Amino acid sequence: MTQSTPLKQSAMNPTRVESLAEDLSRVEPGFDAAGFVTAVVAQLPQLELKARISCVADALAAYLPDDVGATTSILVAALPPHDDATFTGSDFGLYTYAPYSDFIARYGCNGENLDSSLAALKQMTKHFTAEDALRYFLNAFPSETMKAVAEWSHDPDYHVRRLASEGTRPKLPWSPRITLPADAAIPILDELFSDNSRFVTQSVANHLNDISATDPELVLATLGRWRDSRNQGRKEMEFIVKQALRTLVKRGYPGAFAFLGLSIAPAIEVIELRLDPAAVAIGGGLGVDCTLRATSTTTERVLIDYVLTYPRPGSGQGEVVFKGTTVELAPGESRTVSRIQPVRSTSSRRLSPGAGRLQIQVNGRRIAEAAFELLPSR
Structure with a gap:
């Protein structure tokens, strides 16, 4: 698998620093382009993106x-x-x-x-x-x-x-x-x-x-x-x-x-919620099949979201809401909506092995849930 270049390296690297030096030299003949590039490039490897930007800014102050x-x-x-x-x-x-x-x-x-x-x-x-x-x-x-x-x-x-x-x-x-x-x-x-x-x-x-x-x-x-x-x-x-x-x-x-013209208490019920597999590794995908039925006498238009509750490292649980889909159901109509829900850690959301659950949220109300097991990443 080809690994992508980290943003800090693609965004601010020696080539970009040299480009800045060339631009500055054209409008400021006395600018020490070589000294500027040398001073900045020597510091870049150990710096994250924002620090790289600040490093260049400080060099601008020093060489201009x-x-x-x-x-x-x-x-x-x-x-x-x-x-x-x-x-x-x-x-x-x-x-x-x-x-x-x-x-x-x-x-x-x-x-x-x-x-x-x-x-x-x-x-x-x-x-x-x-x-x-x-x-x-x-x-x-x-x-x-x-x-x-x-x-x-x-x-x-x-x-x-x-x-x-x-x-x-x-x-x-x-x-x-x-x-x-x-x-x-x-x-x-x-x-x-x-x-x-x-x-x-x-x-x-x-x-x-x-x-x-x-x-x-x-x-x-x-x-x-x-x-x-x-x-x-x-x-x-x-x-x-x-x-x-x-x-x-x-x-x-x-x-x-x-405001969106939707009922805050839609006449909708979940008649089946199935997760497959019931155990999924961190970084994998949780298969979700949800069958809904309209119990009203008029057509119901609903926004379906998926609420994932997950164990955090150490203790406690976290929660995140994922946007789903919008469906319209005629009176008495049943429909199954399916998706593969990613279950992965991010910079702001750290998952840990343990018991989790997925809830179905319809027009802001949580009306069904199912449990699953979160396994260590492979």
């Missing part, structure tokens, strides 16, 4: 002018050409340029350089998302930064518009937490939900999903306003709603199902 504003100008000038009309790269961008915004966050987040730093992030995010860096400014200079973010929400470049939503997310994964209220960016999202770029609307939906952890009613009210405005196409609005409510649906929040 002491004046942060001057270095910021050099970094912006060294960026390759970018034209949205012909852009063919990754929406997220190339990790090659991640150290640029990291430099701005750690060296340019101050009153003296505030305007030039924010202007630089606007340009840098077109080449690699500056969402991490922006959060330092939101914490240190919330009013000034949110004013810039509001302007970005109208920018012609969709990378910049996406930064306005993504950088202000309350729970942006793997990023610094921000001290703004969770609803601080609702006016920004009001501008962006009707965007014509999926890269932007995906971020808007994820932003609302973050807010749902603390204020689900605000999320429902906001989605209702947007849907009623008809400023977004029907299919894209359906996408935003589905993505924004995904955590509330998994949690079984009644208001989410009401």
